[in-house]
Amino acid sequence: MTRKTKVATGVVAAIVVALLLVVSFSVWCAALKPYKVGAVFAITGGASWLGEPERNTVKMIEENVNAAGGINGHPLQVIVEDTVGDETKAVTAVKKLIERDKVLAIIGPSRSGTTLAVIPIVQRAKVPLISCAAAEAIVIPVKQWVFKTPQKDSDAVIRIYEYMREHGISKVAIITGTTGFGDQGRKQLKKMAPDYGITIVADETYGPKDTDMTVQLTKIKGTKAQAVINWSIVPAQAIVVKNMRQLGMTIPLFQSHGFGNIKYVQAAGKAAEGIIFPAGRLLAVDTLPNDNPQKEVLSRYKKEYEAKYGESVSTFGGHAWDALHLVILALRAVGPDRAKIRNFIENVKGFVGTGGIFNYSPDDHTGLTKEAFEMLTVKNGKFVVLK
Template sequence: MRFVKKYSPVLLAAALLAAVVFASAFPALAESGKKTWKIGGIFSVTGPASFLGDPEKKSMELAIEEINAAGGVDGRMLEAVIYDTEGDPSKAVSAAGKLINKDRVTAIVGPSLTPTTLAVVPMINRTQLPFVSCAAGNKIVEPIKPWVFKTAQSDIQAVAAIYKHISQKEIDKVGILTVSNSFGESGREQLIAQAENFGITVVRKESFGAGDTDMTSQLTKIRQEKAGALICWGTNPGPAVVAKNVEQLGIDIPLYQSHGVASPKFIDLAGDSAEGILLPTGKILVADLLPDDDPQKQVLTDYIDAYENKYDETVSGFGGYAYDAVYLLARAMEGTGGDKEKIRENLENIKGHVGISGVFSFSQTDHNGLDPSAFVMVRITDGKWQLVK
């Protein structure tokens, strides 16, 4: 038989009053009893794509440190749980499984790459967890997947920025060289689809493997077609190899790269061959050159100062993808009590959020939330980024 101990109404009222007084007198102690909200991170911290994942990991930790110092979300602290994928899709899937099933995270930031992100998306769709990728490929958010968002600027807008600049130079024939993975395929599709809109003809389409160390054969074929400009679409180290091969072959036409190489690492890898290369990038690489009335300038300079002071290394635009993702999630988590569907709905309704990668305004039909103002064109001159107006 189960016995229930009974208390008199007077004693019960006194006990409740004492509990209220204790909690109000010691708010810090009461607050300390709250659990943290865990945010998962999946990044290519090591391996060939570490130039992406390492600054993303650091930027996620920086953002969470700042949010917690300001009181957390609804008074509750955030906790980062981060795994290294090494750029391997299978390891990304394994890491996502750990975050969901073992760590019980509220949301996930990352992965760093389009292939690793696309590998994880089916699991996200099944488990229905708020997910903000740091990769660029359009296929991540097109077609729309309810739980999947991304902070990296769109391939659509990157291609448009390149073609706009090329058309202003009255060049009407281009050759394209794209990496053989989902990021390269997405860029290739847009380069072909948008060419006619700018009066441009793609006279040769070539590709290269992510690990290839020589592209002279492909470049020779493009040169034979009398292209007026060359567009390379990939992430390091392949694009740096292309830059060196272009110089070795004496190909004297403008070389454009994608936003996938917008970091100091590309200049380090390409060396002197980087001179004169043009590419679209987020504004972070030229933050000091922006006009004072640019809505992103203060956010960018604050982030740059915080990152470089904390880690004693030069900032890259890639870290900003994770930084933005954490702040967007923190904003979406407010008032939800951790309810994942409410977080997802709040993400989808964020408007005018000024971030590192641009000003975000999501909707039911746009889970990237950036417009063409998120990009500027830059030229590498004397090993530095120069704003092209």
């Protein structure tokens, strides 16, 4: 080795060492100041089919954001807490996130009941909360610190009724699950029917653990209903579908966006063909026209999620996707300041998410209109856009 090459080697080594130092210093520096975001989901318990995809989604986003260098150089840290779908546990989790972890914003909870339970706490502590639950009571009346990403139940009802009006259906039978979701839907369906010239000729319910709904459907069969609306979020709704076919009923069946899980279609088998329901576009992204503004976001989310977790995406994970991306957007723009994050989100316009295109305003903390729903149907065991 000549002297020259020795020097060159020395220089290279010095550069490498210096680089290593810089890198480790910046890592060390960044590790000092991560942006902490809290997430409270019903990961276990009866509502786990909501919380699990939500948790998976935020963990995936956290990884992707950090792999791409974080937010303005700061790593993103999502602290996930499990509420088990329980109000008391949700309150404890939110308090812990605010007081001990000092998070900048909170995503979740998954259920409407748990969200309503934690609202007073975030309002008092002045922490932005972006709920992944649907009930309108969360944002009506508007609460300063509370937002939500799922579409409104009433918009789903409007989409169904508009479709019925176009197709000359005026007498409907409703059958709803006796959970919070089903009950809210039942109230909305009954309230809005007169506005669309629709008469409800039968109003039946079933429990989330029921095994047979032929009785309720027999009653419906005895009326002059031109269509049935089944509003529920529990697996038992698949039995309604099967029982209708068993009774030889041929009138069209409409379902709520709570049917938006391909597992329900699999459970109902052939009987599910032709069901019509409003849902976010995520479920039928493959049949969406290419010029749809959401197509790119939806395909990317679906591809990434399914590749990582090996299971189908659900709209519920999509709600968490929207919520966390809103927070990331805000952090990028205004930095780690709770009040500024809140103000930023309130003025977000044209944010393309999985649930729709969000336009928040001081009077509207949902940010979505009825256009966020697309009418879908089941064809050959898959969700497709209804034409």
